[in-house]
Amino acid sequence: MNPVIIIPTFISARRRKEGGSLLTTYDHTTPISQPGELPRLLHSLQKVRGIGQIVILVASEPSIENQAAEKVQIAAAQYPSLNIAVVGAPELALVQQRMEQLGLGKLSKEIGLSGYGAIRNLGLVVANTLGFDAVVFLDDDEIVDDADFLQKAVYGLGKLTKKGIPILAKTGYYFNSEGTFLSKSQDKWYNHFWQQGKAFNKMMTKAMRGPRLSRSNHVCGGCLALHKEAFKRLSFDPWIARGEDLDYMLDLRMYGSDIWFDNQWSLRHLPPETESEGTRFRQDIFRWLYEYRKMEYSRTQIDLLQVKPSSLEPYPGPFLEPGVTKRIRLTAFLRSLARPDKKAYRKAAKAATGEATLYAQRNCSKYFEFQFVWPELMARFENDQILRTALVQCAAQRQIGVDAPRQAAAIAAQAAGIDPGATSEIRLNIAE
Template sequence: MKVTMVIPTYWGRKKSEGFRETDSIYDHPTPLDETGTLGRALESLSILKNKDFNLVILGVSTAQDIREEVESKISSIVKKSAPDAETLFFSYSHLTKVHQHLTQHNKESFIPLLQLDGYSNVRNLCLFSAHLSGSEVAVLIDDDEIFEDPLFMEKALEFIGKTHEDNHVLAVAGYYINPDGDFLINKEISPWMVHWNKIDCMNRAFKKVIRQGPRLKETPFVFGGNAVIHRDLFMKVPFDPLITRGEDIDFLINARMFGYKFFLDNQLSIKHEAPPKPHPEWRKVREDIYRFVFEKRKLETQEALPGMVKITAEDLGIYPGEFLKEDQEERIIRSNKMLAMDYSSKDDKKGVAECMKNIHLA
């Protein structure tokens, strides 16, 4: 079985230049003048016993004017830290050639679907890379992760493409181990989060799905940086390019709508050591609002069609289901009012104004 592992890596302007409003928003892109985590991730691949796979590194920039610098930076890291596995680097110069090929063959209509901008587009290029490699399986990993389990690939491929308890397994999710050694999120819960407590919902969902047996079970959530997807699924269901973030769970929902189940393997873990997110709380909340409002609308506008399965918020468990219910608008309003009060107590007028904008998005 031919396998392609794909690792996207996100890079932004030099730290001294900061973030510009026109830049694409990612959780924690590495500044061009820093080392980042990609080299560490690549070096950790040496622990794997099974290296019988192709490795593709996708280079992503937060801004068009730094793409050449980003491509050069990533290329040097890949050359220095490339593991034993066959490794390919793919970025904007390579994507331009793909676009040119499509144009030459009168297939320009596909060009907007193949872009290195936005989480969903990047994930689709992960799948596209596996397709170009002729692989049956795509293993999606992120650059802020560290392989610690020598048998990771054996576990990743153990169920994929096979029948398990009368289910044809075409998608397997693993999970993250945080720097403290736990899969639960151990972060301080601020008072304003009482109406938007993602941390609590996620932890309750993790305890139910990850901690409890059996080893392989259907899951309502998936981590995009630890996912195994079979060709029979990724050739039929894409990541939705219209969603700005949360593309992993959105993909799960899309798959469910087309009758495909996602399973979580509670032995398939990877260490996740992400840099701190540089964006203010109001922006993080705004990105969540975009994704959850989008998802709720997607669920509400489903049509009854042959071969399609209607999915509800209740089908999506504690997380993300709790954020897709009828009280979504109320949650957004109350949480942003409380966050605005928090900003007001610090005399942060911009923070207050941005929270008010968040409320209007509801």
């Protein structure tokens, strides 16, 4: 196979980035002034056998998007043995312009550098345009220790099981800072109504005892491999606050496919300390209420398979059942009594019955509407030599230090067959 490794990285302007909008509040960001965890991952990838193209997607606030991409390009240049392409705002502008030229619309919400799902979708579009037949997603706060990591990533991918079922998506697992794959979530009294770690550990223990490849209820987004027949058909959900990887598993099932767990494919996950537990739990509230409402909506669609919580035991089924709103509210209240960041937890408890519920109701159908567009978009881009050439040239210019926004404008003009001297509007659009 010909896989590409895709690594999203998140850059912030300040040392402590206060929560942004719902979709731009990330688990961790790297301050523009600090190296962050990405160089550590790139260093570890140098020893991986058979490694080919690496694409780094740079997400940041608009005010520093060019500086953020330059920062990542400088970091990438420290590893000349790796073939790294940096994708930032100028490259995204090329994709968006090409979509408009093809009559597909801009789709800036669905494919972009803002929000977990949209960022992964941009990675899939780039991979498809450049002709790769598999994508391996990594997170920037991981370390790869196994020289055969990539070989294990594509093991079985695109093959058939003994029952003739195609393996089009698979996940591995993480070792944490304590050297275990089990969740460190504590079984405390304030988590009585929210035993997420306990349920996860039960699922993982069973999967690790089984055959190498088994049907999975879980996905590690930073250890995820997708065959092109999966990602050409299904996008990630841009409307989910976090947990877009697990959501992708549910989407696969709704559309008649599955994800597989490989208990011999692993890496180390060493994230920086979470700045606000309460803020992260608030994101989880939006995530689980949205997921619950989305699954409820999917059962009204005759072209989708029904996915019931009972088929997702021991995890994540219990978090997708009726009564989840009450459990969330009780957990947030109890944690506000015992955990740090009390104010954030109280705010989270309030969100459970207010804005999170409203958000889920307003947006639960949008992913399925987008899915009518995605396969056509991917089919059009698969053999789109214009966009492919533009992206390759833009990446090459980044590597030699040319002003990427200006270069992207010139490439876009050339790709569209427009005189560069008469493309001030195109230059402006892309530079912005």
